[in-house]
Amino acid sequence: MSASRPTILDVASRAGVSKSLVSLALSGSPKVSEKSRLRIERAAQDLGYRLNAAARSLAIQKSRTLGVLVLDLHNPVFAEILDGVQTEVRQHGFSTMLVSGGEDPTLEHRQINTLQEFQIEGLILISHRLSADVLKAVAREIPTVTVTRDDIPISRMDMVCNDDISGARLAVDHLASLGHERIVCLSGGDNPVSHARARGYSEGMEDHALAHYSTIVSGGLTDSAGYRAAQEALQGDPTALFVVNDIAAMGAIAAVEEAGLSVPEDISVIGYDGIRLAGLRSINLTTVAQPLAELGRLAATRMLERLDQPQRPAQHDQVASRVVVRGTTGPPPAHPRSSAS
Structure with a gap:
């Protein structure tokens, strides 16, 4: 073995196969038998050979790479969605390039431009803050799928999201079934997902003839925002809080406990x-x-599917939620803290 960097020809010679078979095997092609693939991978490992992805992309005019923009890298919701994306695309021989705009729409757009410079084949937006005009321009240039948001429908851009209105109604259903009436919603601020969940809360309160108790306190999606919103909500003596995301709910619990109250007893x-x-x-x-x-x-x-059929109509998928009952909900206290209604 020479001191120079090993080539694909070196791998082919060591494995006793053709150069083209090495290229197929190391690209994850299903056309290569398992026995041949293992022999080629072993030869490449022994030689210290790595496939030159940039050269391969130039040769076949495809990068086999998808760009993924994540709204907030600190939010575990987006991390768990990203896990699902990567698990699926890897099974089809694709890699991902990850960027974040930190909730800044201008930075998001710049980051998407950077991804396109690396010749990504498609773009998945795990939430975003892009305007409708910018999103339309991006979707015209590259196959795009949005996750969690479905408020900007665009021709040939697929959307995948949760049914947030129905999900919020489930939250009210659960609390009402326990006997709660004074249920306050701590909203997630000015964004489409939070608006949908607040709407579902209002509809749920109407369903249970509790509209006269409906109260929405403006909050946010962080634990500190949930803490502050809960402090404000406690002034109205609620018996239950519906918080529009889990992280903010943890902050709300801290505020309840600091007020000398117990969850879920109070x-x-x-x-x-x-x-x-x-x-x-x-x-x-x-x-x-x-x-x-x-x-x-x-x-x-x-x-x-979009990469295989670029011209097919846009598809809109909505998935359903379910209530997972744990230790922070229970019946309202037998003796309310005040006579407020």
Whole structure:
């Protein structure tokens, strides 16, 4: 073996196969038998050979890479959706390039431009803050799938999301079934998903003839925002809080406990999303759980279908949530803290 960098010809010679078979095997082609693939991979490993992805992309005019923009890398919801995306695309021989705009639409657009410079074949947006005009321009240039948001329909752009209105109604159904009436919603701020969940809350309160108790406190999607919103909500003596995401619900619980109250004996708290963290014994949060990994897998599937059929009509998928009952919800207290109605 020479001191120079090993080539694909070196791998072919060591494995006793053709150069083209090596290229197919290392690209994950299903046309190569398992026995040949293992022999080629072993030869490449022994030689320290790595496939030159850039050269391969130039040769076949395809990068086998999908770009993924994640709204917020600190939010576990998006991380769990991303897991589903990557699991699915890897099974089809694709890689992913990940960027985040940090909720800044201008930076998001720049990051998408950077992805396109690397010749990505498609773009998956795990939430975003892009304007309708920018999103339309992006979708015209490259196959695009959005996840969690479906408020900007675009021709030939697929959308995958949770039915947030129905999910929020499930939260109210659960609390009402326990006997709660003074249910306050802590919203997630000014974004389409939070608006949909607040709407579902209002509809749920109407369903249970509790509209006169309806109260929406403006909050956010962070634990600190949930904490502040809960402090405000406690002034109205609620018996239950519906918080529009799990992270904010954890902040709300902290505010309830700092006020000298117990969860769920004095106040029940239900979150939304179903992140793994919510199921930890120390948190034990009742939540409206989205199938997060399924959202990611479905988005990846729609992208792969779009690459095969670029002109097919846009598809809009909505998945259903379910209530996961844990330790933060229970019946309202027998003796309310005040006579407020």
